[in-house]
Amino acid sequence: MKYLDEFRSPELVKQYLDEIHSTVTQSWNIMEICGGQTHSLVKNGILDLLPDKINMIHGPGCPVCVTPLALIDEAVYLAEEKQVILCSFGDMIRVPGSKKSLLEAKAGGADIKIVYSPLDAVKIAKENPDREVVFFAVGFETTAPPNALSVIQAKAMALNNYSILTSHVLVPPALEAIFNDDESEVHGVLAAGHVAAIMGLEEYYPIVEKYKRPVVVTGFEPVDLLAGILQTIKQLEKGEYKLENAYKRVVREEGTPSAKEIIFKAFEISNRDWRGIGTIPQSGYKLKEEFLNFDAHEKFKISIDKVKESKECIAGQILKGIKKPDECPQFGKKCTPEHPLGAPMVSSEGACAAYFHISDFQF
Ligand code: SF4
Structure with missing residues (x-):
């Protein structure tokens, strides 16, 4: 398959690994931001093939993982107490809330549907005019355009029974929070290509300058990741720090302007709570004033006490x-x-x- 097979080529993988081994002279901690990158590194055995001096650190780019406990409790509350049709992506429904997961609520009779797009939830709202339908809008910049589009479309259709429970988070502020954290020691970063494909590269330049650490945008195939690791190591070994794009077949400097336009039609930047991390300033999206009728949190006047995370989970x-x-x-x-x-x-x-x-x- 073009643009895929060649990025899984064993010969190319070997070439990159050889060059990484001959380039590295010191110990470096490199963080891959996205869970998709982590899974590819682990699944393809890359962690075992890298030199011992390279320590890959797994970052916060898993949208389900960083969705706050309180928000899962709110979703369960809406499904059980307000008896809405709660629509969600499949991953989200197994995540434990403070008392139960959405899956457990579903087993108890709550009307929870797994959908593949927020536009499916809009369709469900149109087909069920007597029921309230809430989409659990979770994710990074990548899922923001369809979620924004769903409320834009619902508004255009005058669908008053549709709303979204939003937990949108953003990569660049999380990256800054990690660089600012005294406990973390990250020398260089592999930024996630799909986020950059939407948002472009401009947000990363000031971060690279401020923290003086290399950031390389990568894809998710073995060759993409190894190319990114090599570019990062080359910079670190030379004492350089710059932003590089190792995913040029997908990521353009300006990102995807039409997707950004849709995002900022419906959303504005706000503070966000990250599960396990805490509040990061200006690190998420919330619906703009003119779309507040579609904000489930506002619409249902939800007020749920925040419960502390289990001490057993780190x-x-x-x-x-x-x-x-x-x-x-x-x-x-x-x-x-x-x-x-x-x-x-x-x-x-x-x-x-x-x-x-x-x-x-x-x-
Ligand atoms: S308890 Fe430990 S292994 Fe389980 S999710 Fe939390 S950190 Fe991961």
Whole structure:
């Protein structure tokens, strides 16, 4: 398959690995931001093939993992107490809330539907004019355009029974929070190509300048990731820091202007709570004033007490790259994909799930 097979080529992988091995002379911590990058690194065995001096740190780019506990409780409340039709992507429904997950609420009779697009939820709202329909709008910049489009479309259709429960988070402020965290020691970053494909590169230049660390945008195939690691190592070894795009077949400097236009028609930037990390200023989207009728939190006047995270789950340290999943005492013991204690063990992009499913760990 063009643009895919060549980026899985064993010969190219070997060439990149050889060059990485001959380039690296010092120990470096490199963070891959996105859970999709983490899964590719683990699934393709790349972590085992890199030099010992390169320590890959798994970043916070798993949307399901960083959705606050309180928001899952709000979704459960809407489905159970307000009896809305709650529409969600599949990953989200298994994530534990403080008392139960959406899956458990569904098993108890709540009307929870798995959809593949927010526009499916708009369709459900149109077909069920007597019911309130809420879409659980979770994600990074990548899912913001369709979520924004859903409220724009619902407004145009005068669908008063549709709203979204929003937890949109943004990569650049999270990157700054990690660089500012005294506990984390990240020397260089592999930024996620799909986010840059939407937003472009401009947001990263000031961060690179301010923190003086290399950021390289990569794709998700083995050759994409190794090319990004090599470019990062070359910069670090020379004492350089700059923004590089190692995913030029997809990412343009300006991103996708039409998608950004849709995002900023419906959303504006706001502070956001990140599960396991806390509040990061200006790190998410909220609906603009003119779309507040479509904001489920406002519409249903939800007021739910925030519950503290389980002390057993160290997801915050995993998401900031301070610890690896297998350093969590519960990993593979009390916490498994069948009985997850935290979101990183549930999501298809969660680092704990990646280690559990694919690595060689023996229990
Ligand atoms: S292994 Fe489970 S308990 Fe530990 S950090 Fe991951 S999700 Fe949380």
